[in-house]
Amino acid sequence: MSDYLVKVSGIVKKYGGHEVLKKVSFDLKPGEVHCIVGENGAGKSTLIKIISGAVHPDSGEIFIMGRKVRNLNPRLAIELGISTVYQDTEVVDTLSVAENIFLGSEVPSPIPIVVNRRYQNEQAKAILKSLGISIDPDIPVGELPLVYKQVVQIAKALFRQSKIIIFDEPTASLGLEETKALMEIIRSLKKRGMGIIYISHYLKEIFEIGDRVTVLKDGEYMGTYKVSEVDTEFLVRKMVGREVHLFYKRERVPIGEKLFEVKGLSKKELVENVSFEVRKGEIFGIGGLAGSGRTELVSLIFGILKPDAGEIYIEGRRYVPKTPIHAIRNGICMVPEDRKRMAMFLGRDIVENSVVIINELLKVAFLRKKEEMNMTRRLINELDIVTSGFSQLIEHLSGGNQQKVVMGRWLLDENAKVFIFDEPTKGVDVGARERIYQVMIELAKQGKAIIMVSSDMPELLSMSDRIGVMRKGKMVEILDNKDLSEEKLLRSFIGV
């Protein structure tokens, strides 16, 4: 018999050529809360997906209750007693609390094919009561506050007699009171001898309920520690401190006068009173944790979302964002976060994908095919796009080359002034990444203003002249990128 509920070792997972987990080990004992910390992209989510059977590791061993498991899948994981609580997925809003708990294992009544509602409701009530919660199990889940969606998932896990519950960022969208209530529930689960895996960006919570903590950094296992023996300082230092080769040595560009300015930009529940300015030749980084309002901020500038309040100025001229085409006409460019969903025209060739913006700007009624080919050829040469020819469909390019095409379409407009890059190198190989950085520097040299949203800390630190830090919709700090350390930046992100 083993003392561990879960024990994994030597876990390796690769996506393409990129290793997201490099020989990671992790274990969980009964009656403990084991936290996993690390920055965006450290591999926390991948690790728990492996433990819950959603993702297969490329190598490594998984033991559950002392039994070696080879082909773990979500169904088997549930049977073995592993449940995962997500923020708000996994519950059906239109079904009642009890129906959600019994979803997939409905209790039949004496009448065939009819569900025994009364019995289910009573059982649900009893389970909820054991958690110290009294809600009517007959209410549709959609009408309950957010925290109860998690409570329903926890109740479901208890009904399934799970031994292990995984919490993935459970408090990200909860208020203070709700977080407190959740912590209380987790403590009671712990007392029952269950094992809890807890992931959170908020280190404070870890010190509140954690027993042990495992630190991941860029997919690497940094160690496991007793929470009582470490402090915030120590954890932050473990999470940062990357090797020099991960940073890009950029060329410095002289910075000119103010070109772009945002004053008090707000959008209800998303962005609150954000002000900053970007000068000619400057790369202004925007950092922060996932869900801190970074993408929403640039969506406001580009006219995708409509701001409730605030002013924007380009070269001193007032600009009111209306629609993307209006933003484009005012010299604002945006390379969006998710190129497949927001930028790529699948099933269309690279020429059509390259000239889409310039055609809109020139308002040509009839296409000038020759000119289009010349422009595309220029982009292919300048950005080193690897392609088999003009009629190659964009989805048949590699990730890095796709990104170069959707970025290149903005470079054909010489009058553009402000460039917004949202996660410019997400899912891009190292070679393409460097090329994209060079293009950004080139633009800076031409005196453009550049705004770069990024979750990648080395990228923010290597490329930005200044970094605006977003936290819960506010720009809490604007840091000068001189002697700025990873540690200081991360502290600013999480607010410690």
Add this chain to the structure above:
Amino acid sequence: MEGREKVVIEKSKRPFYSTQWFFLLVAEASLAIITGSINPRFFTLNNMVNILDQISVLGILASGMTLIILTGEIDISIGTNLGLVACVSAMLIKSEVPTFWIVMVALGLAVLNSMLVGISTIAFKAPSFIVSLGFLSVFRGTAFAITKGVFQTIYGKFETLGLTRLWGWFPLSFLIGLVIYIIVDFLLRFTRLGRHIYAVGSNSLAAFYSGISIAKTKLLVFFINGLLIGLASMILLSKIGAAQPTTGSGMELKAIGAVVIGGTALTGGRGNILGTFLGVLLMGIISNSLNMLRINPYFQEVVFGIFIIIALGVSVFSAYFKKG
């Protein structure tokens, strides 16, 4: 970017045998050879011209449908729209209204109907399938109401459009159809509107982010579709010399079938007019062959259906093999 090696990029073409139009040509040629060897009358000039004559109306409707489907929408009301317009035109012809006004009313009414479908789809953010299903009923009901269900005959009048044979043998209606194919092809390949149609159908969010108006593009397409329905309606009326509320019913399915057989993706963004032309031609050849071979006309429906399913299979498989 000096010093870097310039890459020579050629416009690469997919091998011809892996394209949808090649499959269609093979299917059409083999059908023709089989039919021709059993009944040599198939290969007479007269019969060939007949086939072209018979597919002209379907071709015009399918051209409009290609545009609609490329934007990712669908319109199943085009058949009853055509029927309503034909009924109204026939009634006007019977009451001796000048031809110019008949043409204007026919085109105007067809455009109005089509725009109603388009505007409702966009305004309600509803699937166009359901919206046009509703209008299908509205148009047919209106046609029944204004004709009181009576057959509207116009024998001997309004014959130019449908029955003229240029040089004594070439059907004018087919020439009109051919011109429409060419115009739509030009629109799709050489105009910015054509690009917008593909872009909106391929990825409407990316189109919006690139400054393309989705609503404007779709409304323009519904407008053009209306014009084509009006034109098709007049040609059909001229050919058969009569109209009733059920005229054109079922044409929408044939048009959608021809577009799909021609390789246009129902999800939008992929396809071209050459495919649609060959799809329409295939339908014409099938129906003619079945007549030539004296096969039960009811069986035609079955064969059409099977061909649509085969065409879907072919495009799914070729997409699958391309991925490897």
